[in-house]
Structure formats: C-alpha cells, structure tokens
Amino acid sequence: MQETSGINFQKIEEKWQKKWQEKKIFEANIDDKKKKFYVLEMFPYPSGSGLHVGHAFNYIIGDIFARFKLMQGFNVLHPIGYDALGLPAENAAIKDKIHPEEYTNASIKNFMNQQKKLGLTYDWTRVINTANSEYYKWDQWIFLKMFEKGLVYEKEAPINWCPECDTIISNEQAQGGECERCGSKIEIRNMKQWFLKITDYADRLLEGHKKLNWPERTIAMQKNWIGKSYGTEIDFEINGKKWPVFTTRPDTLFGVTFMVVSANHSKLNELISEKQKKDVEKFLKKLKSVSEKDLTDMEKEGVFTGSYAINPITKDKVPVYAGNFVVADYGSGMVMAVPAHDQRDFEFAKKYKIKIKQVIEGKITKERAYTESGKLINSGNFNGFSNEEAKTKITDYLITKNLARRVTNFKLRDWSVARQRYWGTPIPLLHCKKCGVVPVDEKDLPVVLPKKVKFGKGNPLTTNEEWLNVKCPRCRGNARREANTLDTFVNSSWYFLRYCDSNNKKEIFNKEDVNFWMPVDLYVGGAEHACMHLIYCRFYTMFLHDIGLIKFEEPVPRLFNQGMINDEYGEKMSKSKGNSVEPLKVMEEYGVDTTRFFMMSEASPDKGFNWSDKGIQGSLRFVNKIFDTFEKLKFGKDSQDFLIKLNSAIKNISIQIEALDYRKSTIELRQLFDLIANQKEISKESFGKSLKLLSPFCPHITEELWEKLGHKNFISVSEWPKFDEAVFKVKTKEVDLNEKYIKYIKELIEKFELNGTSVKKVFVYVVPFEIEKLNKSKLIKGIGKELDIFSVRDEKKYDPENKSKKAIPGIPGIYFE
Secondary structure (H helix, E strand, O other), X not given: OOOOOOOOHHHHHHHHHHHHHHHOOOOOOOOOOOOEEEEEEOOOOOOOOOOOHHHHHHHHHHXXXXXXXXXXXXXXXXXXXXXXXXXXXXXXXXXXXXXXXXXXXXXXXXXXXXXXXXXOOOOHHHOEEOOOHHHHHHHHHHHHHHXXXXXXXXXXXXXXXXXXXXXXXXXXXXXHHEOOOOOOEOEEEEEEEEEEOXXXXXXXXXXXXXXXXXXXXXXXHHHHHHOOEEEEEEEEEEOOEEEEEEEOOHHHHHHOOEEEEEOOOOOHHHHOOOOOHHHHHHHHHHOOOOOHHHHHHOOXXXXXXXXXXXXXXXXXXXEEEEEOOOOOOOOOOEEEEOOOOOHHHHHHHHHOOOOOOOOEOOOOOOOOOOOXXXXXXXXHHHOOOEHHHHHHHHHHHHHHOOOEEEEEEOOOOOEEOEEOOOOOEEOOEEEEOOOEEEEOOHHHOOOOOOOOOOOOOOOHHHHOHHXXXXXXXXXXXXXXXXXXXXXXXXXXXXXXXXXXHOOOOOOOOOHHHHHHHOXXXXXXXXXXXXXXXXXXXXXXXXXXXXXXXXXXXXXXXXXXXXOEEEOOOOOEOOOOOOOOOOHHHHHHHHOHHHHHHHHHHOOOOOOEEEOOHHHHXXXXXXXXXXXXXXXXXXXXOOOHHHHHHHHHHHHHHHHHHHOXXXXXXXXXXXXXXXXXXXXXXXXXXXXXXXXXXXXXXXXXXXXXHHHHOOOOOOHHHOOOOOOOHHHHHOOOOOOOHHHHHHHHHHHHXXXXXXXXXXXXXXXXXXXXXXXXXOOHHHHHHHHOOEEEEEEOOOOOOOOOOOHHHHOEOOEOEEEEO
C-alpha cells in the first residue's frame, strides 16, 4: 500500500486534462505579437502493444520544455502524429488475418488515449497519420517534384531475397541470413530499384552541420556516414578493360598483391573465368545480407575469380578476388589490397595464402600488418620518401601517364526507396510499353492503396489487377502502375512541415504558415536516428527550399537525444524478457505527476537511468509532502532566507530547463519545498511562484493547488516567475553551517548519553548542496567524536537505520554508533 495521504491523483488528473481541453489552452495559432517556439518529439510508430516507458520519457522531456516556454510567454507549437505505415502492421495483417488499416487505426486510437493520460501539451487539432491518403498524397507530390528535377532514377542493385515469401526483405528482416517472416535462407539478387539522388546534396549536408546545435556524437556519426574523403582513382587493367579503383593510399601502390571486387558488383560476371565459375557460385550462395553493417561485422571471405589485374606502376599481374566485405557502390566497387599495411587485407592474405609485399619501413609480425607512417621501400624511384610525401608524388606521376586522377569520394550512397510491400506510400509512376516510365498526373493524386489485396506470398499489390492496369496519361494506351511502395523514412522526412498546416486539402502546406513556425526550435528523440531519419529529413528540407516552398535549409537547428531507461539491473527492457515497465500501470499506482517527476529526477535526460521502485516511492513522498505542507501552511510574511532561496531557485531552474538539465531542477525543487515546510509563515505570492517552478514537471497537482490559492486562471499559462536580484542585496547575518551543526549535534549527543549509552562515532546525512559548505575536520574538532558525512543521495552511504530520510536543508539526519 503506497503513501497517498488520501489524495485522489486520478480525479485531479482527469479534472485538469478535461479543463485544458475545454479551454483549448494548448492549441497553437499564428500570432505575430508573440515570439514562436516549436517543440517536437519524434513521432511514434503506433504499435498494437501501445505506449512503453521509453515513449513516455521522450514525450515528458518535450512537454516540460513546451510548458516552460508557454509560461515564458512564447507562442508554442507542440504537435503529435503517427508514423503509421510500415512492415509491422503488414506482418500483423498476415498473422492476425486483419487488414493493416484496421490494425493501424485501432493502434492509433489506443496510443492517443494513453498519451492523453500523460497530461501533455499537444495541439490535438493538428494530428497527422502517415497512413491517411490525405497525408501520403503529398509524399507522392514531393516524389514527382524530385522526378521532374532528375533526382529520381532506376538501376539494378543487390537486394535480400526470400524465395519462400517471394519478395525482397529489408536488412533488418534478414539478420543472420534468414527471413524474419518464415525462417528461409536469404538469397542475394540484383534487381531494378528506384533511388533518390541524395548524393547530390552530400556537400551541403556536411556544410550544414556548422549551423546546428546538435550533440557532437550525432554530427560525428553523420559525417562518418556521409564519409567525404579525398583520394586517387587509379586505372587497373583487367582482361583488356580499364577498372578505375579509388584509394586514399596511393603511397602503397607498389605493395598491391591482390584486388577485391564486391560480391554484389553488377559486372562481376565479366571477371569470372569458366574454371572458377562453380567456386564463385558456391561462394555467392553463402552470402547472407547486403547490409553495410553486416559487411563490416562478418568474417571477411572471398573467392578467386580467375582474372588478374595489371598494376599500372609495377606491371605485375595480381589476382582478383570477389569478397563479402567490399561495398558494391562505393567508389568503383573494387579495392586494391596491400596486406603488408592494412590489417583487413593482411588477414585475408594469410587466409588465402596470398603474397605479402612490404613497401613502408616498419615491423610486420605474424599477426599484425604495419599500419603506421614511415619511409617507402621496395617502391622503385620513390624509395626514401615519407609515405605522406609519396601520396602526392605517386599520384602526380600517374596523372602524367594518364593512369589516375584526383577525386573526392563519399561513403553516402543514393537512397533506395522502393519496397516490395503493401503498407506504404504507392510510388506515383506508370509503366507504358510505348512511353516508358510515366509520372502520374498531379491531378490524379493521391494514388490510393487498394483494399482488396491478398497477403502471404510476394507483393500484395500485384494481386489486384484492377488497380494495376490503367491508361497511360500520355498516349492513352495500356499501362501498369508501379507496384512498389516508398520506404517509410520518406513519410518521416517532412512530417514536421505538415504540422504547421495539417488540415490543408489544397496544397502540401501554406508557405506563410510554415515560414512562421519553422524551423523546429527543439527536436527530442533517440540517437539511433542519427544516420537515417536525421539525414533524410535534412535532404528533404533542402530540396523543398530549392524549389521555392520554404525559406530555410535546416529543419532542426537544436536536437536533443534522450537516454534509455533500463530495468533495475541495467538490462534493456523488453516484453520478451518480462522486465518491461508499463507506464500506465505506474501512473495508476503513483499518479502521473509522481511518474513525471521521478523520471526526470533519476538522471540527466540525455543519460537515461535504471528503473527503481524505491526511487519512484521517494518521488511519491515528495508529492504527498507538498499537499501536506499546503494544508499546514500559514500565509503571512516571507523570511529573508526563504526569499533568497526562492530567487536562487527561479534563476537556477530557468537556466537548467533551458539546458534540459532537468535532474538539477528536481533537486532545486526538493530543497525549495523542504524549506517551505519549515517556514513559520510564507506569502501566498511566494508559494504561488514556487508552484509555478514545479508546474512543468507536475502540471496536475500544481493546477489543483493554484486553484486552491484562489486563482481563476490556469497555472499552465501563467507568467513564469522573474528573478529578483534586489533580494540578494539585503544584508543578512551569514551563519556558518559548521558552527550550526556542531551545536545541533552536541545537543543530541548530550541527550543520547544521558541514558547511559556512549557515542563513539557520528554519521551525518545532509542535502546535496550542503556537502560543499561543511568542513569534516572542523566538525570532528568541535564535536570531539569520530565522524563521517554523506549526501542523502550518496548510493554508497552507510545508513543502517535510514536516518538520511530525515535530512532537510539546515537540519541533518544523524545516526550514532
């Protein structure tokens, strides 16, 4: 049974959530008299299982900031929507024999009801659902604009193919080389795919980082993903044909002893000799994935193709291998291998007994290549040069012989957006035998997903002939719709723009509305989205800027990555492990505000924390104490000490919320309300200010107590307290905390020893901010006993009788031995 002091939290929550909704206090409207502020959390996929604790953490972080900005007088836009298309809903349709639309709509309804219980400041009039054709119509419209500008093209690319399901499988579904749906072994095939030319924006995506207030780690991840590098493209001759090979290490050209071509290269067959054909085919069947991550992690394997390349500088013939670790569309899809000076090449050469030739001075062992700098050896006329000098000199020499050129390369590759699945945005293209690929006319958008399809084997869209067969808008002859749908990252690449004018049926959005609200002032979401969503949304925004729709190029100047909540043992939560925490059950037991306060008090929001039942019970005691204090309060005049603490809290909490350092704010709030509890009297105005500081964290109970103070307006939209510096100029007698505590502890010892029990050692427990003010040596000298001091939040403190619970500002908890 929890300590609830008879407070009906649910009744308070329902009361104020209803009042907020009735008065529409969180609905955003354009108002030029107020400065705008756009707060956004990454919108969720509405799974059937509903809200998990990570969702709640994410939304509360954004909500606290939105409430803070509202109280500061900003015109706040804080919208929500649902990233509703994608494979999970389609899988549910197959498993439960229901239509994805039915599954999705039920999930959204459930998700929305759960979110509303958190007391969030969302403008529910702006909700978007990416599975609604009124939304994905504009996905299709943007795609057609990109098609017009030459940013859409089709080419063959390697894919994961499930022969049993008769469909392409994503990298995420093909982990371990098996189909997630049916367990069959994956095959690697080349198929025609639609791509967006994001590589045209590579330099701008890198340049734009200078304007962003993002976590350094996220920017570093994006820079690595885009992967701009300067190097040399060298022509090797293979079977009488030139093969350009990109390298950043031309200094090691004399040490090339083999070449490796991607096993997924479109021209691999040109390199396979008749003698090696069976060996290569056997090797290719072993390939498990086209994922670049898998290529990095898996054991490096290869097979000799039967072809040889001629080194342009030594004229040596070196064998060409097909390998599972070379990316097909990075550079030319082939790399030169220098096993003496690259560890990956070294291990490969050892495995396949390939020659190793050293060309840079340094020690090579049986296990390690030499990968440091040094002087060239075994390199003809370039011997003696440092390898850094040799990069320039060898490149210059090759250029004079017309055998090489300096190039800039990117790891970033064009975005493959076609998916062979049903529950996605239909690609608005037609295939006409006479006219070729033809875009759907804009007036015919949206191309709506047909409801009558068969799920199971293959792409469901190919089962509806009536939908597939249409007339070509150019020649009026027979044509067929493109049966692929768009990657769901397309839906999330511009959704933040649609929120600005989500109910517009005539155009993608009103330019004036978007240019008023955008860009997003604070975007809250997980760091795992650094290299997909957060690159794609920047690309889309730059494109929409280029066609004149918007005035800005970066959608999110400030990004905040929240941490992860693990179970009490530090393990990742999951339903399969049985260690997940259900936020709704927690809120039912402890109250929404207790849950909100606890989640922000355990750690800085970007760090995450381990769930703790003890911790949430501590937050419940704090919330209960606020009500108890209110009931006992005598309103009158403020003490100078309290005014100093209150204004210090106003200043600190304002700075802390702005920095999203919420944990520090919860410490300040605990100290403030502990001090209030020990005041003989306090002014209504000061108690009201204290409630305002708590309001972003605990909005329901502060509305309730604000009303009990006699206010008719909502505390949620009242004015944030202003810091009064004049309070600190009033002279007050500074009390030495050491002297105060020496006197207090000596009095306790005297009372304790009157009973005939001697005190050998004193353990002192104080609130965190007092630790720095205490001098242990001075206390020991003044008390004349052995002594240890602990912060009440010190997890390693010695506290056998839980005396630290009694510590408040100015009064320590004490334990005697």
